Amino acid sequence: MKLIDIIRFAGKAATGYPTRTVLMLLAMAIGVGSVVVLSALGEGARRYVIGEFSALGTNLLIVLPGRSETVGGAPPLLGITPRDLTIADAMALRTSSAIRYIAPISVGAAPVSRAGRERETTILGSTADLYPLRQLEMAAGRFLPPGDPERGEAICVLGHTLKEELFGSAPALGETLRIGDYRYRIIGVLSEKGQSVGLDMSDIVVVPVASAQALFNNPALFRVMIEARDRDAIERARKAVVRIIKERHDGEDDITVITQDAVLATFDRIFAALTLTVAGIAAISLAVAGILIMNVMLIAVSQRTSEVGLLKALGTPGRRIVTLFLAESAILSLIGAALGLVIAALAIWVMSLIFPQFPIAAPLWSLAAAVGVALFTGLVFGVLPARRAARLDPVLSLSRR
Amino acid sequence: MIDLKDIRREFVVGDETVIALRDVDLQIGSGEYLSIMGPSGSGKSTLLNVIGLLDRPDSGEYLLEGESVTTLSDKRQAALRRHKIGFVFQFFHLIPRLSAAENIELPMILAGMDGARRKTRVTEALSAFGLSDRARHRPDQLSGGQRQRVAIARATIMEPHILLADEPTGNLDRHSGQDVVDILEDLNHHGITLIVVTHDPDLGLRAGRRITMVDGAVATDTGTAQSPPAGP
């Protein structure tokens, strides 16, 4: 018997009994659909977090004051009181050839007011390097000019939302803004660009780092952000940072350097594991579908005993009958799996309409795995009914009508 | 061509043993037209099933065309059924989801014949059995006589040497029964060995050789010598 004929015969048998076929397809479709949808959610979560973290920039290193044993963890709250990170520390890093940009960062909150409107706003002190490092874009004017970071000019750059709130559609360039007790001239407005981990860059005022330190009366930096020259330079940059700061802090190793790569890799691993777990749980529903397939095929065999008897009378060996019934479960599983993929695609599409900012997407492996597992369960649970069919006594099968 | 020696077949029902075939000896020559009659339960169907390799005797030997087939494997027996033996049943046993043409095509599909050859043979068979305009009909859209003609077409499509019919007219009215008998006899005239089990004395008497069975044994046998009566 030719393969194509086996498939055709089994396909006809599979579609010849609509109710049981629909039942079985539904079970398979739900199983496959839930595997794909759940892994798509997991994958979406992974992409979301990775995306957020990548939006910080590329090839980043973050220098935090304080020593932490676990890379990627938060700075310790206990232990030795670390020495402050200062602007001078940050600028000393310029000697490393592995480093492209250095943006010392000082963060605080202060009341920002203009023409009677006042509100508490995040103030970010930094340097001109922050602009390329964070891949910012200007809506108007320019960013902080390069120059001596120790000099605090009374200039500022507004985030997009903040500008809208304070000025509406009126131009803000050249206007002055009161931050705390000081007046600042607005030299630029950032363009509308999404936020990234921790900091919404649209609801913010950027001032020179020295100005921020004066404003908060605190010479310590919140952190230093560094962009390595390229991917390969990240490790060299990290070593340089540790060495230079250690030298400057009298041999004390009191900073933590987080590399963006390491954090990304960690998130990646966590979310990949999470996705696998939920997909695995969903796969249990495929096993349930498999048991249903077995039931349905057992019914099919008992409904078709005289057909089996006939096939034997026509010279079909038992092995071939097993093949025919297995092909039937395989075909049903595959159609069910295909239906499941359609259901999953629909569900994913609907979710992407409801949550447009969530990057939900079914990973390719989950499609292959779902279909593979569906086929596998179909075959495994099809074996028992198929063997039962093959063992039927043709004389008895044919004596019934 | 069919040589049964001391064929015994027993069935155990509960704690009773029913002897369906009691050491049957029977030789059937190539091209014979044989009818088997006898009361219900006398072992006619069992004998036919043993001859058709659907049932294995408990003892005795069966030579088919000189070859001992009693102990062949399932696979080899299946192959013999595929190529040498055709069955016609009282209840037709057509596959309900397949059309007339597809039912006729089935043995060739099972034998792995290629599609083009199958199509021409099916077309030929349909017209030979007067079913050309019923090719795409499913069994439930056919009359009893038409169903049995489809079944005969299916049984003979592989050009077997032996055609076994168990009460082929048992489920048909007189007229379509006559039709079916004509077809079977015509096949016999063309050389096929025809063995018919029947309750109908009129049909039984038409055969060139007639045996009657009683209680699992051959009671009377008109013998091979008798020439078949003239056709209708």
Ligand SMILES: Nc1ncnc2c1ncn2[C@@H]1O[C@H](COP(=O)(O)OP(=O)(O)O)[C@@H](O)[C@H]1O
């Ligand atoms: N599968 C079986 N199990 C038990 N007894 C059977 C079976 N097949 C046939 N028999 C018995 O064997 C005897 C012969 O049956 P069968 O060949 O069908 O008779 P016939 O076809 O002449 O009516 C009967 O007594 C029947 O009850």
Ligand SMILES: [Mg+2]
């Ligand atoms: Mg009978």
